[in-house]
Amino acid sequence: MPNFILPIFFVIFIFVCTAHAEDGENTGELNIESKTELYSANLYIKAEDNDVSEKEKEDDRKRDKIGMGETIELTLSGKEALVGDPSKIEWKIVGEGANFVGETKGKKKVTLEISNELKGNISLKVQAITEGQKVIEGETKPAEKEFFIKVPSHLTAQHARKAPKSQE
Numbered sequence: 571m572p573n574f575i576l577p578i579f580f581v582i583f584i585f586v587c588t589a590h591a592e593d594g595e596n597t598g599e600l601n602i603e604s605k606t607e608l609y610s611a612n613l614y615i616k617a618e619d620n621d622v623s624e625k626e627k628e629d630d631r632k633r634d635k636i637g638m639g640e641t642i643e644l645t646l647s648g649k650e651a652l653v654g655d656p657s658k659i660e661w662k663i664v665g666e667g668a669n670f671v672g673e674t675k676g677k678k679k680v681t682l683e684i685s686n687e688l689k690g691n692i693s694l695k696v697q698a699i700t701e702g703q704k705v706i707e708g709e710t711k712p713a714e715k716e717f718f719i720k721v722p723s724h725l726t727a728q729h730a731r732k733a734p735k736s737q738e
Contacts, residue, residue, distance in 0.1 A: 600648035600713035602698055606631045607641040635718045639686030641671070646678045646698045646713060653678075654701025662712075665694030667719055684719055692719045 613630045616622060636642065646659065653659065657676040663669070667688050671681040682696060697712040 600646060600652050600698065600700065600703065602696060602713050602715040603645045603647050604632060604634070604715060604717075605643045605645075606633065606636065607643070610635075611637070634716065635720060636684055638684055638688045638719060638721050640684045642682045642684070642717075644680050644682055644696060644698075644715070646700075648713070652700060652702045654703075658701045660699040662697045662699060663694060664697060665692065667692050668694055668696075668717075684717075688719060688721050691721055693717065694719065 609627060609630050610633060613622060613627065644661075646653065656678060659676055659678065661670060661674040661677070661680050663682075668682055668684045671683050674680045693716055695714050695716045697714045699710075699712045703710050703712055
């Protein structure tokens, strides 16, 4: 067997293992997964002209660019050892323009509601603070997700159907 095949095999093996490690369960990190209640306006517009796959719909609901007034379900995921005692999970919003709906203390799944009275685009972060979170350089690093909230600057109308051809 030629000498160059073994290093190539090793590089491919490392690549496959690294790609697989992007799953939240395998990276040793806690993640906040988000799922919007509704699809984006862009997806609804696209669906008028084209078929939209289930994957496109699923990916759309995981977006971090959110419209004002939207509701988002947040789920803390990752290794259980990093969560520690689930009853001690605390959720925190860094920034203004959103509130949690219902009880959040000790919950792995919470609901975030974006205000519908915003005056301009904003960004905010949501953090999940756990008992077992990592300490980096002497500070605890909570799981965190940033959202960019868009406020429409203008509205336009688009006809849903093309005008019928005239009959002569």
